[in-house]
Amino acid sequence: MSGTSVSAEPPVTAAPADAGAPGGLRRYGMALAFLAPALFFLGVWIVYPTLRTIRDSFYDADGSEFVWFDNYQAIFTSDFIATAIKNNAIWIAVVPAFVTAVGLIFAVLTERISWSVAFKTVVFMPMAISLFAAGVIWRIMDQREPDRGALNAGIAVIKDYVDPPGVLSDALPSTGALTGSPQTGLTLKQPLEPGGTATLGLTGIPPEDVPGDAAQAVAPKPVANGITGVVWRDFKPGGGMPGKVEQGELGLPGMTIRLRDSSGGSAGSTTSEDDGTFEFTDLEPGRYTVAIGADTFAKPFGGVAWLGPKLITPALMIAYIWVWAGFAMVVIAAGLAAIPRDTLEAARTDGATEWQVFRRVTVPLLAPVLTVVFITMLINVLKIFDIVLSVAPGSVQDDANVIALAMWRTSFGGVNDFGLGSALAVFLLILVLPVLLLNIRRFRREA
Amino acid sequence: MTTAEADLPVQRGVVEESVATRIIRVVARAPIHVLLVFIGVLWLVPTFGLFLTSLMSPADFNQMGWWKVFSSPSLVTWENYSNLFDNGPITHSLWVTAQIAVGGTILPIIVGAMAGYAFAWLDFPGRDWLFVGVIALLVVPLQMALIPIFSLYNDVGIFDTVLSLILFHTAFGLPFAIFLLRNFFIGIPKDILESARIDGASEMRIFLRLILPLGLPAIASLAIFQFLWTWNDLLVALTFGRDTQPITVAIFNQLTEFGNNIELIAPASFVSLAIPLAVFFAFQRYFVQGLLAGSVK
Numbered sequence: 127m128s129g130t131s132v133s134a135e136p137p138v139t140a141a142p143a144d145a146g147a148p149g150g151l152r153r154y155g156m157a158l159a160f161l162a163p164a165l166f167f168l169g170v171w172i173v174y175p176t177l178r179t180i181r182d183s184f185y186d187a188d189g190s191e192f193v194w195f196d197n198y199q200a201i202f203t204s205d206f207i208a209t210a211i212k213n214n215a216i217w218i219a220v221v222p223a224f225v226t227a228v229g230l231i232f233a234v235l236t237e238r239i240s241w242s243v244a245f246k247t248v249v250f251m252p253m254a255i256s257l258f259a260a261g262v263i264w265r266i267m268d269q270r271e272p273d274r275g276a277l278n279a280g281i282a283v284i285k286d287y288v289d290p291p292g293v294l295s296d297a298l299p300s301t302g303a304l305t306g307s308p309q310t311g312l313t314l315k316q317p318l319e320p321g322g323t324a325t326l327g328l329t330g331i332p333p334e335d336v337p338g339d340a341a342q343a344v345a346p347k348p349v350a351n352g353i354t355g356v357v358w359r360d361f362k363p364g365g366g367m368p369g370k371v372e373q374g375e376l377g378l379p380g381m382t383i384r385l386r387d388s389s390g391g392s393a394g395s396t397t398s399e400d401d402g403t404f405e406f407t408d409l410e411p412g413r414y415t416v417a418i419g420a421d422t423f424a425k426p427f428g429g430v431a432w433l434g435p436k437l438i439t440p441a442l443m444i445a446y447i448w449v450w451a452g453f454a455m456v457v458i459a460a461g462l463a464a465i466p467r468d469t470l471e472a473a474r475t476d477g478a479t480e481w482q483v484f485r486r487v488t489v490p491l492l493a494p495v496l497t498v499v500f501i502t503m504l505i506n507v508l509k510i511f512d513i514v515l516s517v518a519p520g521s522v523q524d525d526a527n528v529i530a531l532a533m534w535r536t537s538f539g540g541v542n543d544f545g546l547g548s549a550l551a552v553f554l555l556i557l558v559l560p561v562l563l564l565n566i567r568r569f570r571r572e573a
Numbered sequence: 574m575t576t577a578e579a580d581l582p583v584q585r586g587v588v589e590e591s592v593a594t595r596i597i598r599v600v601a602r603a604p605i606h607v608l609l610v611f612i613g614v615l616w617l618v619p620t621f622g623l624f625l626t627s628l629m630s631p632a633d634f635n636q637m638g639w640w641k642v643f644s645s646p647s648l649v650t651w652e653n654y655s656n657l658f659d660n661g662p663i664t665h666s667l668w669v670t671a672q673i674a675v676g677g678t679i680l681p682i683i684v685g686a687m688a689g690y691a692f693a694w695l696d697f698p699g700r701d702w703l704f705v706g707v708i709a710l711l712v713v714p715l716q717m718a719l720i721p722i723f724s725l726y727n728d729v730g731i732f733d734t735v736l737s738l739i740l741f742h743t744a745f746g747l748p749f750a751i752f753l754l755r756n757f758f759i760g761i762p763k764d765i766l767e768s769a770r771i772d773g774a775s776e777m778r779i780f781l782r783l784i785l786p787l788g789l790p791a792i793a794s795l796a797i798f799q800f801l802w803t804w805n806d807l808l809v810a811l812t813f814g815r816d817t818q819p820i821t822v823a824i825f826n827q828l829t830e831f832g833n834n835i836e837l838i839a840p841a842s843f844v845s846l847a848i849p850l851a852v853f854f855a856f857q858r859y860f861v862q863g864l865l866a867g868s869v870k
Contacts, residue, residue, distance in 0.1 A: 153695065153696060156695060156776045157691045157697035158697070160687045160690055160691035161688050163683075163688070164684050164687065164747055164751060167744040167747055168707070168710060168747055168748070170725075170744070171718055171745065172710050172713060172717075172718060172744055172748075175718035175719075175722055176713060176718070178720075179718070179721055182721070232612070235609060245613050247857065248613045250857075251616070251620070252619075254801055254846075254860075255805070255846045255849060255850065256804070256805030256806075256846065256849070257805070257807075258825070259805070259821075259824075259842045260619075262838060262842040263619045263622065263623045266626050267622060274634075274635075274636075276618060276622055276638060276639070279638060448616065448619065456861055456865075457865060460861075460865050509716075511807075512807045512821075515807070515828075519831065520829055530714070534719070534808070537720055537723075538723070538812055547719075547720055548720055550716070551714065551716040551720070552717070555713065555717055558712045558713075558714060561712050562709050562712045565709070565712065566705055566709060569704075
């Protein structure tokens with residue numbers, strides 16, 4: 127606003143002057159005085175740079191030559207930026223909706239809980255932490271080995287419960303009597319009839335793998351109508367005879383032993399004792415094969431490579447949702463509190479179930495609030511930057527790339543291509559433009 | 574007032590339902606409580622993990638998870654922290670962060686409050702259009718300003734100074750500050766202002782004696798936001814600083830050797846987030862108010 131327009135305007139607009147207003151000119155001068163610092167800051171740091179960046183986006187790397195739309199073309203031809211756009215698209219598709227949904231669930235769950243304030247404080251807390259520090263936190267959580275990274279440790283607990291790891295990670299048969307491999311199970315070649323015994327010797331077992339309660343192995347004694355056997359560590363320092371149970375050799379407890387009849391059907395399974403012995407009793411006459419089940423050798427959970435190139439974006443999203451869920455919850459909870467109780471009660475009195483009340487009354491009434499949360503998250507997700515830098519190790523940052531990071535690395539990360547960097551910034555601006563217009567429309571409607 | 578309101582439904586409930594139905598209701602809701610406790614613990618674990626990691630020696634960190642501290646408390650060492658506070662560059666970066674955060678909070682509040690007052694209570698041509706302009710600036714990504722301001726700072730010679738960072742944060746904090754404060758100021762009863770004007774108080778006097786004190790709740794919200802935003806910034810400082818490093822940039826520079834530097838990274842990160850957390854816990858109410866008022870941002 128220039129000085130001339132200020133002095134020219136007063137007679138026109140000040141005509142319907144407020145009661146008792148002092149001289150219009152002085153008041154406009156006053157308004158300008160109050161506004162001047164803000165206009166200075168907004169003009170120099172936001173408006174001028176925005177125009178300048180738009181201009182620069184049509185120039186080459188150092189701003190010396192006008193290159194038309196070359197930079198914009200480069201956005202869509204460079205692999206580096208293509209990954210960034212693809213990743214950002216995934217972020218936009220997943221995170222705003224997910225955060226809004228989580229916030230809604232948390233807000234509804236806590237609505238009638240007496241200690242909801244404590245819960246909200248805990249979930250909201252990450253909002254105060256910098257996204258960068260949150261990234262460091264999750265870098266520690268995402269370590270690969272399940273005994274170092276808490277996320278994988280949690281998965282390991284569940285996975286080991288559903289699909290327990292075997293007692294041994296690896297083993298070899300000590301003699302040619304056993305065939306197969308640890309992955310398929312080790313089978314005794316020679317079929318047995320009831321009254322027979324099976325000696326299943328294994329070697330190649332690391333000492334730390336041997337179960338702690340293992341006891342001296344005992345050679346099996348034949349029983350009538352049954353098959354007995356032993357599975358043991360057929361290894362003794364300083365030699366020993368393969369295939370023979372000897373003093374100093376330990377039985378292997380906890381092995382799964384499977385028995386199959388001549389047609390290949392299962393005839394039972396059992397688990398070996400501390401001394402390695404096992405027995406199947408009350409067998410029909412016939413020929414049976416004995417095998418050590420493959421689940422004995424099932425590998426323990428090795429950990430998911432969250433910080434590897436494939437999973438880095440999901441890992442980042444988990445961290446980001448951890449940070450922002452509290453925001454969504456608090457805003458939605460405030461919206462929830464504003465819903466008139468009578469409306470909900472009326473629906474319940476009419477016989478609606480809780481789910482129907484939620485689906486048909488609560489959610490539609492919350493729609494404006496949910497929209498605000500969704501749009502806020504949309505803008506946040508477009509600008510993600512810090513968390514990528516702190517969670518993703520340098521080697522996978524190209525795989526985790528997002529537009530804001532691509533913009534920064536292009537402009538300041540060594541390449542210093544100000545033209546392309548400006549084009550990327552303008553690209554971001556274009557993406558937030560619909561939200562900008564929406565905000566203005568909403569304001570004009572309210573005003 | 575609020576307690577009286579809260580008491581009513583409870584008493585009515587007691588009258589209406591028998592002990593048996595109450596027990597059934599409490600038991601039926603137990604799964605929700607269990608679920609919420611579980612989620613709450615889940616949300617606390619990551620931050621807690623950082624804290625415990627910051628108490629481990631790097632050798633231990635490379636071998637075992639931080640939760641091992643529970644079974645063997647002897648793993649805890651405060652050495653990382655004593656080393657951290659003896660580390661000159663790190664303590665200096667905390668000081669730089671504090672300067673940026675304080676300056677970057679106070680300046681936009683002053684400038685924003687003045688503009689907010691003008692938009693709310695002073696009459697001038699184009700006021701609404703100008704305010705629409707401010708709303709438009711709310712969502713302009715700060716990436717739009719990085720390159721031109723980088724050049725400008727170099728030309729003017731304030732590149733790599735605390736001041737240059739404060740000025741940038743002020744500008745990008747302003748649209749939200751003006752928006753929030755204008756909307757709050759406009760709710761101040763007109764009579765108060767009119768009578769002050771009739772009594773002959775100058776606009777400056779009205780602003781200082783009436784608007785600022787009455788606007789304190791909104792100013793408090795804004796102050797917390799702005800403080801957290803400037804304290805937690807990485808992008809701006811990374812762009813306009815070389816030797817002027819706030820704590821986020823200092824940690825960032827250590828990150829390339831994550832495995833080897835964990836004894837520095839973990840405690841430094843924890844210290845860097847302890848202060849915003851303290852601010853958050855102390856002023857949570859204002860934080861939430863500001864969030865609700867400004868969630869159109």
